Amino acid sequence: MSEDEAILIGAIRNAESLPSAVRERAESVRSCERCTFDASYLDLLREQIDIAARGPEWTEILTRRLAALSCYPGLPTLRGTISTETGVHLIRVDPEIRQVIHHEFHESTSDEKF
Incomplete structure (x- = not known):
């Protein structure tokens, strides 16, 4: 596991603002990217x-x-996605303070499987 993945997972686990289903699946985060x-x-x-x-x-x-x-x-952020039974959660984290700064939920359609 990369340092960025560890930061992203830790921030997701600790983010009380996220649904528990997302926090519990923190280790299943996909496509961890550092981006600016x-x-x-x-x-x-x-x-x-x-x-x-x-x-x-x-x-x-x-x-x-x-x-x-x-x-x-101009500042780096970490992005990742977590799939749940109801859809996909897009999460962005500030790697300096190790906190979730943004979360979006996109509902899956009936023919999508996550």
């Missing part, structure tokens, strides 16, 4: 929020994502 984004990503989020092309639910997801990530352009 710049201000253009935040601009893209704002643009997508303004045009609301995918409807109000998606606009709300993007609004929450923008609020959570606004302080992080």
Whole structure:
């Protein structure tokens, strides 16, 4: 296990804001990535929020994502996904403070299996 994976798993386990089903499956995290984004990503989020092309639910997801990530352009974050019986949880962690900074849940459709 890499250091980044250990940080991501530890942050997920300790995040009381996450559903217990996610915390309990912390070790099953997939696609742990260290990534950095710049201000253009935040601009893209704002643009997508303004045009609301995918409807109000998606606009709300993007609004929450923008609020959570606004302080992080140019700084590394860790991203991972955890599948549960009801869908996929996308989780982003600040590796410096080892805390979850953003969480999104995307419900699975009836033909998807996780």
